[in-house]
Amino acid sequence: MKILVLNCGSSSIKYKLFNMKSKEVLAQGGIEKIGLKGSFLKFSMPNGDKVTLEGEILEHQSGIEYILGVLTSKKYGCISSLSEIDAVGHRVVHGGEKFNKSVLITDDVLAKVVECIDLAPLHNPPNLAGINAVKELMGKDKPQVAVFDTAFHQTMPEEAYMYGIPYSLYEKYSIRRYGFHGTSHRYVSKRVCEYLGVDPQTQKIVSAHIGNGGSLAAVKYGESIDTSMGMTPVEGLLMGTRAGDVDAGVLSYVMEKEKVGPQTMSTIVNKFSGLLGISGVSSDMREIRGAVDSGNKRAELAFDMFAYRIKKYIGAYAAAMNGIDILVFTGGIGENSSETREAVCKGLEFMGITLDNEMNYKIHGDEAILSIPDSKVKVVVIPTDEEFMIASDTESIVKG
CATH class of the missing domain: 3.30.420.40 (ATPase, nucleotide binding domain)
Structure with a gap:
């Protein structure tokens, strides 16, 4: 076909x-x-x-x-x-x-x-x-x-996808966590098991899709049980131009102080926040790293915040799944930025994540195991292929 x-x-x-x-x-x-x-x-x-x-x-x-x-x-x-x-x-x-x-x-x-x-x-x-x-x-x-994009995350339990707002708002407007990048998370969580020769039904995987937009997913025994993006792609990680997690009270406070409406506030958190908003340099990780190497303190802060958010979610999903077997990096930054992967994994040795830094700095865009041989958690890079996943689904449905 x-x-x-x-x-x-x-x-x-x-x-x-x-x-x-x-x-x-x-x-x-x-x-x-x-x-x-x-x-x-x-x-x-x-x-x-x-x-x-x-x-x-x-x-x-x-x-x-x-x-x-x-x-x-x-x-x-x-x-x-x-x-x-x-x-x-x-x-x-x-x-x-x-x-x-x-x-x-x-x-x-x-x-x-x-x-x-x-x-x-x-x-x-x-x-x-x-x-x-x-x-x-x-x-x-x-x-x-x-x-x-949202389908893979429909296996999340209620306690993971519901927000702590009046239940009537969920019933009225379907306000809940949906998550995104589902096709990518589905592809890499399946592919990493093929690559390692393990059964997906036995593995607890944290899938880190990190690009200009980014999200993490907790994939337990082949199903998504939680993910960092919410009802919209704004929630979760610090991203290229998106704010990620932010106190809802901050939004109303800024709207009041700056005399702006919801549409302008939405533009601020979607287009002018994240790496761009903190660094004042760029939304592109390559330019952020260049600024860090030149001694730009705001770029350094943006990078540190970026890595810290990812690390926090890995810890949260380890708790949600009662452990991790595999941490898989994908997306433009996840596949190519050795500095980001190093910063994310540093300090997670206590939970069995030990990076082989020499290997980490060799890998840019290729499938590879980045952890040392006796690391309890396998750290792996799997380039995403959402288009092939779409083509594969299309073929099986049409044939079926």
Whole structure:
């Protein structure tokens, strides 16, 4: 089967085309700045060359039409016609309590995704736009599958996902912890067990997806029992531009003092906080580390806060699961920043985490064991592959 995977953001579309028999990526790329001046499609050729095509791309349907045209073009294409694409898998950010696994997209499923828009007003509408565009361009009979960021965490128990606010607000507005990065946490927690040759049903895993956005998940015997992001992706770790955990009273205090409304407050905690807000330098860990090496004290504080939050959650999840067998790092920072991994693991020797620092500083983006041989807890790097997980779910659902 050939599966096209689409990840539609508010102004972007990322895509990958897989040959599922050989597990080969036939094509990959993305469109940026949809609806803005200077929009473009950038993709990789089989020989590794990068190609950028500029053009006015006003909305998601024309963007997907552009992608499909490139995939079938004589100059850049890898398939002769759209009929070679057997199915399309979509990343859908929020499935609320309605979806606990990936599903074949039907009119009923679409209606339920629409009902979840209030929970993810910036993400679900472009996800829906991508689904509707494929239906329009490839026909209603082309199988499409929705893979939800939130689905993996639907196994959390009530005591983990409920907030300590009046229960009536949960009943009225579905206010609760949902968690995100579920497809990534599901992939790496499964893959790390394959890599180590152990049974997922026997392992207590802390999965650390650390990038510009970041979250940790406690995965006990193959199921997520807790995760650091909440009803929205703001809660939890300090992130590139997101505040993470913050006293709710601080928000009302700042709103009162600064005379700003909820929308402005949301922008502050989503776009101007985190590493950027503390350091004043950047939201990019590479630039933060450069500033730290140059003696920038605020950048050093931002880095220390970043690592400390991750360490705290590891300890919390060790308590929640009555121990840890595996700590797995993934995401852009988790896979590549040796300094972050070292700072996170330092001081956790008491719970059986002992890093091999020489190995730690050799590994950037490859699968590897970073702990010393007799470390009670295995510390492992597993590069995430959410697109392959989406393609794999799509294949199994369509075949099934």
